[in-house]
Amino acid sequence: MVRSALSRTTVYILLSLGAVLMLLPFVWMISTSLKAPNEVMAMPPVWVPTEWKFENFTEAMKVAPFDRYFINSVIVTLVSTIGELLTTILAAYAFSRLNFYGRDIVFAILLGTMMVPSEVLLIPNFVTLSNLGWVDTYSALIVPWTASVFAIFLLRQYFLGIPKELSFAAKVDGCSEFKFLWYVMAPLAKPALITVALLKVINSWNAFLWPIIVTNSQELRTLPVGLSAFTTEAGIKYELLMAASSMVIFPMLILFFIMQKYIVAGVARTGLKG
Amino acid sequence: MDVRIENVTMEFQNTVAVNSLSTTIRNGEMVSLLGPSGCGKSTTLMLLAGLYKPTCGNIYFGEKNVTNIDAEKREIGMVFQNYALYPHLSVLKNIMFPLRMQKVPKREAKDRAMEMARLVQIGHLVDRKPGQLSGGQQQRVAIARALVKKPNLLLLDEPLSNLDARLRLEMREEIRRIQQEVGITAIFVTHDQEEALSISDRVMLMKDGVLQQDSIPQEMYRKPINSFAAAFIGNPPINFLLARKTEQAGNYELVNSSQIIKLPGYLNQQKIQIGLRPENLFLTDKDNALLTGEVIHLETIGRDTLIRVQIEDVTIRALIDPSIPINVGDQCHLGIEQDHVHYFDTENGSNLERGNSYDGQANMEQYA
Numbered sequence: 044m045v046r047s048a049l050s051r052t053t054v055y056i057l058l059s060l061g062a063v064l065m066l067l068p069f070v071w072m073i074s075t076s077l078k079a080p081n082e083v084m085a086m087p088p089v090w091v092p093t094e095w096k097f098e099n100f101t102e103a104m105k106v107a108p109f110d111r112y113f114i115n116s117v118i119v120t121l122v123s124t125i126g127e128l129l130t131t132i133l134a135a136y137a138f139s140r141l142n143f144y145g146r147d148i149v150f151a152i153l154l155g156t157m158m159v160p161s162e163v164l165l166i167p168n169f170v171t172l173s174n175l176g177w178v179d180t181y182s183a184l185i186v187p188w189t190a191s192v193f194a195i196f197l198l199r200q201y202f203l204g205i206p207k208e209l210s211f212a213a214k215v216d217g218c219s220e221f222k223f224l225w226y227v228m229a230p231l232a233k234p235a236l237i238t239v240a241l242l243k244v245i246n247s248w249n250a251f252l253w254p255i256i257v258t259n260s261q262e263l264r265t266l267p268v269g270l271s272a273f274t275t276e277a278g279i280k281y282e283l284l285m286a287a288s289s290m291v292i293f294p295m296l297i298l299f300f301i302m303q304k305y306i307v308a309g310v311a312r313t314g315l316k317g
Numbered sequence: 318m319d320v321r322i323e324n325v326t327m328e329f330q331n332t333v334a335v336n337s338l339s340t341t342i343r344n345g346e347m348v349s350l351l352g353p354s355g356c357g358k359s360t361t362l363m364l365l366a367g368l369y370k371p372t373c374g375n376i377y378f379g380e381k382n383v384t385n386i387d388a389e390k391r392e393i394g395m396v397f398q399n400y401a402l403y404p405h406l407s408v409l410k411n412i413m414f415p416l417r418m419q420k421v422p423k424r425e426a427k428d429r430a431m432e433m434a435r436l437v438q439i440g441h442l443v444d445r446k447p448g449q450l451s452g453g454q455q456q457r458v459a460i461a462r463a464l465v466k467k468p469n470l471l472l473l474d475e476p477l478s479n480l481d482a483r484l485r486l487e488m489r490e491e492i493r494r495i496q497q498e499v500g501i502t503a504i505f506v507t508h509d510q511e512e513a514l515s516i517s518d519r520v521m522l523m524k525d526g527v528l529q530q531d532s533i534p535q536e537m538y539r540k541p542i543n544s545f546a547a548a549f550i551g552n553p554p555i556n557f558l559l560a561r562k563t564e565q566a567g568n569y570e571l572v573n574s575s576q577i578i579k580l581p582g583y584l585n586q587q588k589i590q591i592g593l594r595p596e597n598l599f600l601t602d603k604d605n606a607l608l609t610g611e612v613i614h615l616e617t618i619g620r621d622t623l624i625r626v627q628i629e630d631v632t633i634r635a636l637i638d639p640s641i642p643i644n645v646g647d648q649c650h651l652g653i654e655q656d657h658v659h660y661f662d663t664e665n666g667s668n669l670e671r672g673n674s675y676d677g678q679a680n681m682e683q684y685a
Contacts, residue, residue, distance in 0.1 A: 211368050212401035214388040216462070217418035226414075230405045 076100070076285035083281045096282070100290070103283040107272035108261065109290075116265040119184045119254075120247040126189030127243050128236060134190070135198035136224050140210065150199075153192050169256060183257040184265070188247060194239040201235040202228060237305045241298070245306075248295055266291045318379045318469045318502060319344055320365065325374030327360050327526075334360040336526040337374070342519075347496050347503045349513035352523035353549070358506045361523070362472050365504060367391045378469060389418075391470075394463030394501075398475040400455045402447035408458050409434070409443035415466040433461040437495060453484045460492065464499060471496065471503040477512060489516055510550050514538065522546055544666035547592045547659055553623060556593045556633045559663065562586070571608075576628070578607050589669065592659035595623070598635035598651045600643070606650030608633060615645050626651065 070090075075083055076099055078092040103109075137143070138150050168187055169178075177183045205228060213223040229236065251267040258264060270291065273284040299306060320342040327335040335357040342348050350358035363369040365376065367388035375384045383391055394415075402411050409430055416426035434440045437457040447455055456476060463471055476492065477485045493516050496503045507513050513520050514534040522529045522537065522545075530542040541547035547555050560569035563577060569589065570577050593607075603609070610628035617623075622639040625632050626649060635651055643649060660669040 206399065206401065208397045208399060208401040209403070211363075211366075211388075212395065212397060212403075212462075214368060215366055215391075215393060215395040216415040217389045217466075219389060222418065227403055227405075231403075233405075 072285045073289055075282055076289050078282050080280070080282055099282050099286040103273075103286040103290075106280075106283060106287075107269050109266070109269060109287065111262060112264050112266045112269035115184075115263060116248060116267075118181065119250075119265055120244055122181075123185045123188040123247050124240055124243045126185065127191055127194060128240060130190040131194040131198050131239060132224065132229055132232075132236070134195045135202050136220075136228060138195065139199045139202035141220075154196065157192050157196075165252070165256060172257060178257055179259050179263060181263065184254055184263065187253070188243075188250075191239075191243070194243070197239060198232060198235050201232045205231055234305065237302070241302050241306050244298065245295060319377075320470060320502060320504075321377040322361075322365075323375045323377070325361075325364060325371045325376060327357070327364055327369060328372040333526050335364065335371075338526075338528050340521060340528065340531055342502060342504065344502055345500050346519060347493070347505060347517045349517035349520045350504060350506045350523060351510060351513040351520050351549070352508065352529075354508055355525075356523040357526035358508075358523050359474055360526075362395075362474050362504060362506050365470070366393055366395055366472055392466070392468050393470045393472060394466065394468035395472040396456075396459045396463050396474065396476045398478055400447070400459040400479075402455060402458055402462070404447055406446075407443065408439065408445050408447065408450070411447065411458055412443075412461045412465050415462060419466060430461070430465055433465045434458075436464075436498070437461045437491075452480050453488060456480065456488055457491075460495060464495070464501070469502065471501045473503065473505045475506055475508070477507070478509070485512075492516065511552065514550070522549060524549075540668065540670075541592075541659065542668055544590060544592065544661040544668075547661070547668075551594055551596075553595045553634050553636070555659070556595065556598075556635075557661075558591050558593070558631060558633075559588065560591055561588050571628070571631075576608060586662065586669070588663045590661040590663050590666070592661060593633070593653055594657065594659075595634040596621075596636045597653050597657035598633070598637070599653070600637055600641055601650050601652035603650050605652045607653050608651045609648065610651075612643060612645050612647050612649055615643065624649070 074090060074092060077095045077097065078089065078099075079094055079096055082089045082092060138146060172178055172183050172187070177186070209227060210223055213227050218226065249267060250265070254263075254265045254268045255271070258268070270284060270287055273280050273287065322338055322340050322342075325335060325338045326333065338357075338361060350361055352358045360369065364371050367383065367386060367390075371384065375382055377383065378391070403414060406414065409427070412430035412433055413426045416429060417423075421429070431440065431443065434443050437460050439454055439457045439461065442450060442454060442458075447458065450458065459476070473492070477488055480488060489512060492505075505513070505517060514537070517534060519532065520534050520537050521531045524545050530537055530546045532540075532542075537546060538550050541550060544557065548557070559572035560578065561572055562568075563570045568577055569591075572588075608626070608628055610626040610633065612624050613627045613632070614625040615622065617639055620639070621636045622643075624635050624637060624643065626635060633651065637643070661667065662669055
């Protein structure tokens, strides 16, 4: 009893320390977003602003067309998530249920591509896009992200766990392959699909490097890219940057609180990525 | 609708799962496909369902050749061993599913599903998910789902093997009741001889992909076509003995034993295999005995007593009247009615009487 109480206390202390460490940047961000410019860089650090400057938020909004960026972010996130779900469901079904020549080899090659660091792909992808004439279009922001090998792998494993007799039953009940996928397999794989979608939404919303490479015009910028507007020759306006950043990550925080269970499950599986 | 199977063969990579199978299943008939695992009975069912396509041969539903028609277009109902219910749908939605696939309007589909649910007596469970039901209830849902679209043919793949013994008995009668109430042609796969004999109008016994015997249950028991059929049907299993012809005409001598037994003289073979069902053997006196040996084991199972008798180095099982006192170590004399003895060819196992002087009908009258 004593031992388990002791070990539990230790665990809680460690977890609390970890939580504090993770929370600090958020606290600092919010605190900074409410400071006057002279307190931002003050030494020793000012944790609680002497004067709460809520007008930082309204001012930050004026620096760049954030409403436009917001709409862009929503479009890119939504479309690429839906696209990825569709390609994932179809590919995972093919790799788990259909028998075609070379299936396992193709799948192995796909898995192999997961070992290629994404930075390496930036330039070849950019070249491809520019050959297609897609640079500075929505297509450039969306299309390359409508398929994910990891998601296919995750869903394929899930599909493989669904008994084969279910597909026999569905066939006898009058389902074509596609109907079976749509009415039986996909609904059964809902937990896996939610995980895939959430990870996608988060990644897509936070994407910075790719949008900044493939877009030039204001009208196509997404929120993370838009944040660079606070970096000027005169330096960085941290209090405004932090106010805008708080607003950008707010939707993700809400999403995280609601969908925690699925995100944790997804990240735990991401560990398999190795 | 009659179902006609014509020389159907199914080959997988290296094995022949079903070998040149032919039969006709008449409208409204319930037929069991019986055999040990790996005999091709489930493959036959899959072929009828259209889930497998035969390597050669044809399958007719009525006059229509359905050999190359896909499962979803064959208008059949099927019940699987593990029921294969859709876990994400409620019982009602499970039963409605085949109708929804046929684009039956929701209203009508719901009414028909409810009617079917009541027929299989699960009307009060329609809002549950399959996971919340017992095995027997899931089975009923599976049957309802198979029947709801009014199929021409009902296929059941070992539907009772996941149930416990009592429930199995109950569901067996249930399936028979429902089948007769709906009047549907049904094919039932099982490895359990008792199930096959009790439920069906006709039994097809298979071994290694080859149809062995295709007859009514009673005939399969009384007139097994070969030693495999004799061994597969009956519990406890039939006793086999080898016998060799003696100098004296019509007499045979047991191999491994010096006992002389009298057998019909029309058998010409030098060596024959004889089959004696344990339930046909009875205790008798020395003069009428076919076999004599020492009781080495005795157990009482319900209304019978099962004894094992050692005769030189062969062991014979016999079911005897429990009111006769007998103990382990006693000498006993076992007799059998002449026409309860089965004779088999030692080479190919075929029943030497079939096609000889017997036919099934005459034989049955004799027993009546």
